[in-house]
Amino acid sequence: MSLKHAILVLLEAESSTGYDLMRKFKQGVGYFWNAKHQQVYQQLKKLNNEGLINYSVREQSGKPDKKIYSISEQGQQELSTWINSPVKPSKTNDALLVKLYAGHLGSKDGILDELTRHQDSHTKTLNYLLKLEQTYQGLPPNQQQKYLYPYLTLRRGILGEQAWLSWAQEAQKEIKK
Amino acid sequence: MSLKHAILVLLEAESSTGYDLMRKFKQGVGYFWNAKHQQVYQQLKKLNNEGLINYSVREQSGKPDKKIYSISEQGQQELSTWINSPVKPSKTNDALLVKLYAGHLGSKDGILDELTRHQDSHTKTLNYLLKLEQTYQGLPPNQQQKYLYPYLTLRRGILGEQAWLSWAQEAQKEIKK
DNA sequence: GATCTCATGTAAATTGTTACATGATTTG
DNA sequence: CAAATCATGTAACAATTTACATGAGATC
Numbered sequence: 001m002s003l004k005h006a007i008l009v010l011l012e013a014e015s016s017t018g019y020d021l022m023r024k025f026k027q028g029v030g031y032f033w034n035a036k037h038q039q040v041y042q043q044l045k046k047l048n049n050e051g052l053i054n055y056s057v058r059e060q061s062g063k064p065d066k067k068i069y070s071i072s073e074q075g076q077q078e079l080s081t082w083i084n085s086p087v088k089p090s091k092t093n094d095a096l097l098v099k100l101y102a103g104h105l106g107s108k109d110g111i112l113d114e115l116t117r118h119q120d121s122h123t124k125t126l127n128y129l130l131k132l133e134q135t136y137q138g139l140p141p142n143q144q145q146k147y148l149y150p151y152l153t154l155r156r157g158i159l160g161e162q163a164w165l166s167w168a169q170e171a172q173k174e175i176k177k
Numbered sequence: 178m179s180l181k182h183a184i185l186v187l188l189e190a191e192s193s194t195g196y197d198l199m200r201k202f203k204q205g206v207g208y209f210w211n212a213k214h215q216q217v218y219q220q221l222k223k224l225n226n227e228g229l230i231n232y233s234v235r236e237q238s239g240k241p242d243k244k245i246y247s248i249s250e251q252g253q254q255e256l257s258t259w260i261n262s263p264v265k266p267s268k269t270n271d272a273l274l275v276k277l278y279a280g281h282l283g284s285k286d287g288i289l290d291e292l293t294r295h296q297d298s299h300t301k302t303l304n305y306l307l308k309l310e311q312t313y314q315g316l317p318p319n320q321q322q323k324y325l326y327p328y329l330t331l332r333r334g335i336l337g338e339q340a341w342l343s344w345a346q347e348a349q350k351e352i353k354k
Numbered sequence: 355g356a357t358c359t360c361a362t363g364t365a366a367a368t369t370g371t372t373a374c375a376t377g378a379t380t381t382g
Numbered sequence: 383c384a385a386a387t388c389a390t391g392t393a394a395c396a397a398t399t400t401a402c403a404t405g406a407g408a409t410c
Binding site for chain 1 (some may be wrong): 179180182183186189194206207208209210211223256257259260261263264265266267268269270271272273274275276277279280281284287292294295298299303313325326327329330332333336337339340341343344348351352353
Binding site (some may be wrong): 001003035036038039043061062063064 | 368369370371372376377378379
């Protein structure tokens with residue numbers, strides 16, 4: 001389990017509201033961690049109860065008050081303990097491949113359509129990641145140094161998406177012939 | 178959710194026991210779907226209650242009796258309905274990347290060690306998949322035709338692992354300098 | 355003698371998803 | 383005027399993981 005640690009990591013970088021975190025999972029770091037807002041809010045409550053994070057309230061008119069969460073001393077400790085202990089390689093569960101595996105049960109066109117749909121989605125993701133990469137490359141060298149680790153995860157996202165798209169092209173060619 | 182469909186797909190190809198399925202998830206199709214034995218047995222029970230699969234018992238001496246499950250008419254229908262409806266792109270939750278993202282909180286050596294450990298694991302997986310590919314390529318053309326779809330999923334596994342390893346090399350180089 | 359494979363399960367805990375709920379402000 | 387964004391949450395359900403449980407035969 002690492003939603004806990006994902007949140008701590010994000011809060012270590014910058015104090016945020018639940019809504020902020022949710023957005024980060026949707027955009028910023030969605031290529032390696034995903035969580036819905038319901039999950040985020042509940043986890044924040046739990047982390048707060050455990051004393052790993054604190055929050056201060058900023059009142060707003062017309063909107064619900066903002067709770068701005070930040071990592072606590074204890075949270076920092078938890079993080080550095082976690083950082084120094086090994087994590088297991090993650091496992092994939094990919095419904096598209098289950099479908100493709102049983103491709104003989106469907107129509108060729110249906111399968112090609114599905115592949116194309118997923119291809120579009122992966123292309124969009126890739127383009128977004130490439131834009132992030134350009135931003136990084138536009139930074140002055142000392143800033144690049146600072147953000148090296150996040151950049152490396154970004155590279156993983158990019159190489160992963162590119163590999164996916166190469167595969168999809170290969171697969172489509174094979175299916176068509 | 179597609180453990181249900183993953184099981185149906187595997188049973189459509191070949192009637193199996195829970196133990197057989199478990200092994201298939203561990204080895205055969207583990208590069209795109211994973212499930213533990215507890216999950217498999219429970220899901221089999223559920224699918225049986227829903228009438229999507231049936232089983233016959235083979236008695237054994239010294240070992241628990243085998244329940245050999247096969248897909249039912251209704252299960253076949255469920256499968257073809259599912260095959261013809263779109264699935265969502267899968268989302269990754271990768272703890273290693275969470276860790277790497279917060280790399281500045283750990284030691285360089287610790288991170289490089291962790292990367293190397295994961296590299297070993299991915300290398301093993303890749304080698305295994307390449308062996309499967311060789312088996313496929315040793316088949317006569319008509320058999321290759323028959324197993325084209327499973328082969329395409331295998332290709333996804335291979336390209337995915339290769340991309341992972343390329344990334345890891347790149348990342349290690351960047352971290353070291 | 356210890357560990358691995360075969361073979362099945364139950365129970366509890368944790369994690370993740372879907373649905374429900376509210377309400378103002380901004381954008382198209 | 384409809385939809386998206388901001389901002390928070392609860393509740394129910396589904397999926398997954400971890401722990402517990404048994405026991406024979408094979409391998410090291």
